[in-house]
Amino acid sequence: MKSAKSGPRSVLPSTRPLRPWIAVFPFLIALLAIAGVLNGVSGRLPDPLATHFGPDGKPDGYSSIRGFLTASLAALLLIAVGSGVLAQLRRTAPVTRWVISAGWGAAVMFALPVCLTLLANAHARDADAVRFPMWQVAAWLGAAVLAGGLGWLLAGPDTRTATAPSDGAPRLALAEGESAVWSHTVSSPLLALLGALMLGAGVLLGFLDGWLTGAILLVSALAVIAVGSVRVTVDRRGLRLASTLLGVRFRCVPFDRVTEAVGRQVQIAAEFGGWGYRVRPDRTGLVLRSGEGLVLRLTSGREFVVTVDDAATGAALFNAYLDRARTRQNSPQDSRRSPRQGG
Amino acid sequence: MLFRVDPGSAVPLGDQIAASVRGAIADGSVHAGERLPAARELAASLGVNVHTVLRGYQRLKEEGLIELRRGRGAVVTGAASPGRARLGEAAERLIAEARKLGLSDEEIVRVVRTGLAGR
Numbered sequence: 001m002k003s004a005k006s007g008p009r010s011v012l013p014s015t016r017p018l019r020p021w022i023a024v025f026p027f028l029i030a031l032l033a034i035a036g037v038l039n040g041v042s043g044r045l046p047d048p049l050a051t052h053f054g055p056d057g058k059p060d061g062y063s064s065i066r067g068f069l070t071a072s073l074a075a076l077l078l079i080a081v082g083s084g085v086l087a088q089l090r091r092t093a094p095v096t097r098w099v100i101s102a103g104w105g106a107a108v109m110f111a112l113p114v115c116l117t118l119l120a121n122a123h124a125r126d127a128d129a130v131r132f133p134m135w136q137v138a139a140w141l142g143a144a145v146l147a148g149g150l151g152w153l154l155a156g157p158d159t160r161t162a163t164a165p166s167d168g169a170p171r172l173a174l175a176e177g178e179s180a181v182w183s184h185t186v187s188s189p190l191l192a193l194l195g196a197l198m199l200g201a202g203v204l205l206g207f208l209d210g211w212l213t214g215a216i217l218l219v220s221a222l223a224v225i226a227v228g229s230v231r232v233t234v235d236r237r238g239l240r241l242a243s244t245l246l247g248v249r250f251r252c253v254p255f256d257r258v259t260e261a262v263g264r265q266v267q268i269a270a271e272f273g274g275w276g277y278r279v280r281p282d283r284t285g286l287v288l289r290s291g292e293g294l295v296l297r298l299t300s301g302r303e304f305v306v307t308v309d310d311a312a313t314g315a316a317l318f319n320a321y322l323d324r325a326r327t328r329q330n331s332p333q334d335s336r337r338s339p340r341q342g343g
Numbered sequence: 344m345l346f347r348v349d350p351g352s353a354v355p356l357g358d359q360i361a362a363s364v365r366g367a368i369a370d371g372s373v374h375a376g377e378r379l380p381a382a383r384e385l386a387a388s389l390g391v392n393v394h395t396v397l398r399g400y401q402r403l404k405e406e407g408l409i410e411l412r413r414g415r416g417a418v419v420t421g422a423a424s425p426g427r428a429r430l431g432e433a434a435e436r437l438i439a440e441a442r443k444l445g446l447s448d449e450e451i452v453r454v455v456r457t458g459l460a461g462r
Contacts, residue, residue, distance in 0.1 A: 178349040181388040183380045231380065235388035244378070310372060313345055 019096065022154050023087035026104045026147060027080035030111030034072070037115045041122035049121045050130035057131045072114045079106050095281040097155045104151025109144040116140065169260050171323065172316040179236055182317045185244055186308045187229035188288040191276065192245065195225030226250060227277045227286060232294065232306050234314045236321060239296060241286060241306065251286070253304055255318075255325040258296045263312035266293035266305055294318075344373045348389055356391055360399030361406075362435065368408060368419065368428035375424075379409065379417035406431050 051068050052061025063071075083103030087096050116136055124130040174180060198221035206214020226243040227250075233240045238258075241251040268287040272278040277286050285305030287293070294311035296304040296318070308314070344367040348359045367373040379385075382400060386393040400417050403409045408423040408431065441451045 172345075175349055175351065177351050178347060179389050179391075180348075181346040181380075181385060183344060183346070183385070183388070185378065231384075233380070233384070233388060236390060237388075242384075310344075317345065 019100065019155065020084065020087060022151070023100045023103055024080060024084050026107035026151065027076060027083070030076055030107045031073075033111055034069075034076075034114055034118075037118050038069070041118055044122045045118065046121060046124065046127045046130075048127060049117065050124075050127040050132075051117055053130075053132040055134070057133050059127060059130050059132070062127055068114075068117075072110070076107070076110050076114075079103070079110060097152060097157065098281065100155040101148045101152035105144045105148030108147040109140075112140050112143055169262060169319050170312070170316045172313070172320045174317075174320045174324070180317055180320075182234040182310075182314045183231060184308050184310060184314070185229060185231045186286075186288055186306070187244070188275065189228075191224055191288065192228030195221050195228050198224060222246070224276075227288070230286060230288075230306075232286075232308045232314070234294075234317045234321070238321075239294070239304070239306075239314075239318065253296055253298075255322050256329075257298055257300070258304075258318070258322065259299055260297045261315040261318035261322070262295050262297070263315040264293060264295055266290060266295070266307050268307065271305070344379075346385065346389060348391060355398075356395045357398030357402065360385075360389075360396055361402040362432075364399075364403055364419075365406070365408065365428045365431050365435075368423050369425050369432060371425050373419055375419050375421045377419045378415070379419070381416050 045065055048062040048064050049068050050059030050061070051063045052059065054060045080103075083099060083106065086099045087103070116132070120130050120132050121127065172180065198217055202214050202217030202221050204214075205217055226246050226248065229244045231242045231244050233242070238252055238254040240249055240253075242249040266285075266287060268275055268290045271283065272280060272285055272287050275287050275289070278284070282301075283303035283305055285293075285303075285307075287305060287307045289307050291307060292309060292311045293305050293307040294314045298304060344364070346360055346363040348356050348363075350356065352359065354362070364373065364379065379400070380388070382393055382396040386396045389396070400409065400411060403417075404411050406427075408420060408428060409417045410420050411417055437455075438451060441454065446454070
């Protein structure tokens, strides 16, 4: 992804035409397996079936054959549809591999116990005599994990192709040799207060309850305080986040990891599910409020987000430095040249 | 806020840093009470000497736009209104213009004093 033509990512699940089938495949197998077992044991099943077992393997729950099968199939179909839809959605495109993997795991997780329960019932004279040994539970969970891994392998890596050129992104005009720094602080008094309270509680608990509890609380307090007030800087080295209260830099994103910077409105509830320093499958961010935010589109396909005022200027400066970095990369022999516009 | 320095320009780097802050106060993007980056950090970011940044900050302090406090760094003062910053910019322009004409410091001050005497 170090080509000059990198731009905003466009992750398309359709670039792997087999993927929807791979997502649905384990559920088809699961249905076939249940049907096969049902066919094999039909006529030998007690009604009601023993369908729930205690830790000793003895049954402690029963349901009718019809009810058991209906509930099992409904659950399986629901997960199958959910998995298929999620694997198709554009939103989940960067994590489709995980969705497919989870689907494979879930198919085994739900279908295997149905098969095992039917088999266990078929071997017993009546429902009370049914046994479900613990080793089967272990085998069941192991099989689910294995299936998840198999799905992960079959799904293949999520393809990310940089297509659209980033020429349209705004850039700050930088003269040759000129250096610029964009710097802003963003703070959340609420987080700082929370951190201070945790700090106090940590010290108190350290005395009252023992050093371990106190230490855990103190470390968490420092983490909360660190993101309570942050200086966001874009300079010739990249994007840097430093805690103004603790005076430590805790995040740095260099230019070679970024395809493009943009300033846009960020809805933290919808995009991050809360505030603070948040890591989600497709984006990471320091989000202390909704509103204007500086968004870096990373070469990995993820996004790095900081909600901060005047983000558009920061993004424009970042893009200008990106151009400079790319020009140098493409022509290392004359790195003193002025940055070329566009890619 | 945005700091810009161009080593190719005739204006001293410290003054360029001061001009960046003055400009930001003038256009309202930086308000009273806001803290400027620590001199050491800013110097590392811009790739200039710490003393260069401190010279720029000192300049702003003399104009009454920022306060320099040990431990707290540089903070934009309550008196630093956009108008006040624009006045600083106007003074910069006056000086640049006068220098272009070859006026000495003494002559520049006399120009201002003459203007004031008429009021």
